[in-house]
Amino acid sequence: MNTYDVVVIGAGVAGLNAALVLTRARRSVLVVDSGQPRNKPAAHSHGFLTRDGIPPSELNELGRKEVESYGGEFIEGEVTAIARGFTVDLADGTQVKARRVLVATGLRDELPEIPGLAERWGKDAIACPYCHGYEFADRPIGVLFDTHHALLLRQWSSDIVFFTQSQDVPERAKLESRGIRIVEGTVSGLLVEDDRLRGIELTDGRCVPREAVFLKPNFVPRDDFLKPLGYDPALTGPAGKTNVDGIWVAGNVGNMMANLIASAAEGSTAAAMINFDLVQADTDNAVMFSHAAEREAHVMRHRHSPV
Numbered sequence: 001m002n003t004y005d006v007v008v009i010g011a012g013v014a015g016l017n018a019a020l021v022l023t024r025a026r027r028s029v030l031v032v033d034s035g036q037p038r039n040k041p042a043a044h045s046h047g048f049l050t051r052d053g054i055p056p057s058e059l060n061e062l063g064r065k066e067v068e069s070y071g072g073e074f075i076e077g078e079v080t081a082i083a084r085g086f087t088v089d090l091a092d093g094t095q096v097k098a099r100r101v102l103v104a105t106g107l108r109d110e111l112p113e114i115p116g117l118a119e120r121w122g123k124d125a126i127a128c129p130y131c132h133g134y135e136f137a138d139r140p141i142g143v144l145f146d147t148h149h150a151l152l153l154r155q156w157s158s159d160i161v162f163f164t165q166s167q168d169v170p171e172r173a174k175l176e177s178r179g180i181r182i183v184e185g186t187v188s189g190l191l192v193e194d195d196r197l198r199g200i201e202l203t204d205g206r207c208v209p210r211e212a213v214f215l216k217p218n219f220v221p222r223d224d225f226l227k228p229l230g231y232d233p234a235l236t237g238p239a240g241k242t243n244v245d246g247i248w249v250a251g252n253v254g255n256m257m258a259n260l261i262a263s264a265a266e267g268s269t270a271a272a273m274i275n276f277d278l279v280q281a282d283t284d285n286a287v288m289f290s291h292a293a294e295r296e297a298h299v300m301r302h303r304h305s306p307v
Contacts, residue, residue, distance in 0.1 A: 005100065006271075008030070008101075009101065009103045010103065010105040010253070012038070012104060012263065013060070014250040014251025015031060016066075016264075017265075019067045019267075021272060027278065032076075033077075034076070034077065040122070041123065042056055043055060043123070044056075046130075046132065046134070046135075048260045048264070049261065081225050086098045102271070102274060103248070103253055109127065109219065114144075114189060116192060120190060120197055125197065126214055127215065127216060129156065131260075141160050141213070142213040143213070143215065144213060144214070144215035145163065145164065146215065147162065147171040147175060151175065160179075160180045164182060169182060185203065187201070188202055188203045189201045196211070231243065236249060251267060
């Protein structure tokens with residue numbers, strides 16, 4: 001069973017940036033990745049300095065090559081369990097050992113059950129205004145159920161329609177003051193023609209023309225394999241150190257609101273803290289070994305000294 005200084009779980013930008021920092025610190029690093037990134041449906045990534053507009057797969061491939069150039073290793077697989085010590089179990093039966101573990105598995109978007117929504121996700125059905133609002137600027141935009149999103153998107157377009165399933169809209173006055181139209185009723189599906197969103201359909205037969213729909217999905221962190229260790233996300237420190245000694249988190253698995261560049265920064269910060277933790281451990285071990293050697297030498301001198 002191979003042993004590494006650090007096993008990084010997840011090869012998004014958080015995991016890759018952490019692996020880059022750690023390999024440059026001359027640590028042995030294995031990156032385990034399932035090959036199912038959250039941003040896989042998106043054609044382009046935005047807001048990442050010098051890489052704005054790059055396809056997510058291309059950004060990840062560039063990062064992977066940089067990590068490999070410093071000796072980092074990669075393996076495809078899904079982590080199913082981590083035992084204290086640490087032994088990392090993969091779904092195919094592979095096991096690897098690590099002195100420290102960084103979890104950067106991200107999250108999954110749990111969408112409302114609206115026919116056609118999942119098929120448009122990452123295209124013209126999207127979550128983050130900062131990531132994709134510019135691409136739909138000055139176009140007809142729909143917002144499902146979240147008034148904060150509607151008010152925020154007014155920055156990009158004057159043609160915003162807020163869809164609500166309830167007549168009770170706590171921020172109705174704010175929405176109306178910004179010229180945001182409110183449509184009440186149950187959304188039944190999306191009208192798509194020529195692989196483009198054309199409108200939002202309601203159960204009463206209405207169809208409101210829209211070219212994009214924004215919504216806030218339910219964010220579900222991919223951290224199930226940490227729970228048996230007693231992991232509590234509420235106890236994670238600012239540098240990603242969890243309440244489980246020896247395990248760090250970075251990116252969306254611990255910070256659901258982190259965008260691409262913030263996730264990369266969290267990976268870098270966590271990596272530096274992990275390396276410092278290993279330096280301390282190496283130093284403590286060296287001191288213990290030195291003291292043990294001194295004691296042994298002292299015993300040997302007395303054992304062989306003339307009486």
